[in-house]
Each structure stands twice: as C-alpha cells, then as structure tokens.
Amino acid sequence: MGGGSSSSASSNATTTSNTDKRLVVSDSGIGLSADSSTINLTMTDAGAVKGALDVVRGGNDALAANYENLLVGTGQAFSGILSLAEKAMAGGFDSLEQSQGNVAALVDTAQSKGTLDNRTITILGVSAAVAVAAFAMRK
C-alpha cells in the first residue's frame, strides 16, 4: 500500500468473499461498491522461514566453496570422459574397450567424490534457494 512498508511475499493462498451487494454513487451503474470483502490469507510462518534462510545464509560461504569445487571436479571428470571417448573412437574397438574401462573408473571416481551423485543436485538446490531469498529481500 502506498506509504506503508510491506516486505513479505509468503502468502500462498487467497480466497475472497463479498457480502452486502449495494452500489453507491450513480444511477448508471458506474461508481464504487459498498461491498464488504473478506480476504483469507494462508501463509507460512515468516519467522520460521527467515530462521531457516539465516541458517542457509550462514553456511553460504562454505556451500559456495563446495559448489565451486564440485563444478571444477565435475568439469574435470567430464573433460576426461570426453577426451577418452575421442581417443577411443580414433583408436578402434580394441582401445575402445580399454577406454570404456577408464571411463568407468573415472565415473566411479567422480561418484566417490560426490560430484555426480544426488549431493550435487541438493547443493544446487540450496544455492537456488539462497538466490530466491536475496531477490525477496530486495523488494
């Protein structure tokens, strides 16, 4: 509202109902309604959400470092996979068989380092949540 401060956008369900159907002002049907309206808002507990985001924000530096490491690690793993695949194609079926073994070993390594498992998705998800929180705070 003009002049007021409102920062939360947490409402996720709104229903309205109107009563007292009277029209005021004009005979032509143009004017202002004297209806009373009821608006029901269902929202999350702003304090709980803020607390959760603070926890996320507090660990943000560590998450950012981990995320960067994961990206680097994943990139290296994929580079290795692509490089080996190219060599395998050029070297024929014999070398392909050997390369497949190397690729499998690289994937195993990547999985053991946590670069290709569900943790990658989880950390990406947390990063997205932080970005959304920052956007909300700018409002």
Added chain:
Amino acid sequence: MENLQQKTLTIEPAGKGAWYPAAEKFLAEAMQADPLAGVEQLRRLCQNGEAMLYIIKHDSYMVAAFVLRVEQKAGGAEGVIVAAGGSLPGVNLMRATLGSIEKLFKGCDSIRVHVTRKGLMRQFARAGYAAREVVFTKAV
C-alpha cells in the same frame, strides 16, 4: 507444512459521506508524496461524496485504509485509487488486496493510480498496470 498461518483481512466501506479519523494515520503516510494535498483534502472529498473511504481490518483491528473515487469522462469512467496506506507484518497488503480493491469499481473502463515508490511501480506493473504519462515538476 507445519508453519502455516491463517490471516483474515476484511475490507469495509466507511459509507457515503463518512470519514474515520482513525484512518488518517494510514493515509497521511501515503499523502506525504503529494505536495499539493493532504489528509484534510481526502476527508473533504469523502465527506462531500466525491470519494469513498475504505478500511482494511485484521482481527477487528484497522491495519490499512484507502480512498477511491470515480472520474466520469467523455470516453468512459475511470476509477482512481486516490490514496492507500497501511501495513501488516508478514503480509504484502498491496498484493493481497489489490484484486479486491479493483472489484470495488463498478462500470469503469480503467483504473488509475499515482505512484511514487519504485517498489510499488514494479508491483503495479506486475498487476497489469502501465504508465500512461510521466509527471515532471520543478520548484520555482
């Protein structure tokens, strides 16, 4: 989710020609952006029947107020959100109530609102409003 809260807002018209002094504190903040008018002008408009005061209540407490009027023009009628102000912790009142406020205009072809805060400009733009003109002023 366990942390859901339910809040109920009620929009009530003051009635034709009526004015609530308790609404002035909400409207005064909005009227600070208008150098040529204040709450007193709003009160006169409402008491003359040229505009109408509405209040927004939460749990029977007034949390916001706004004033509406309708301008009849050659090309049709335009509803005007003259002033609005208020706050409720945890609730974006504009987002929550704008749809209901728009429905209070009957028979209007368009709705107009004058906004000075950039945040509100963005919110009105998201709600489908577009700038029709830009007002420049210069102190003389």
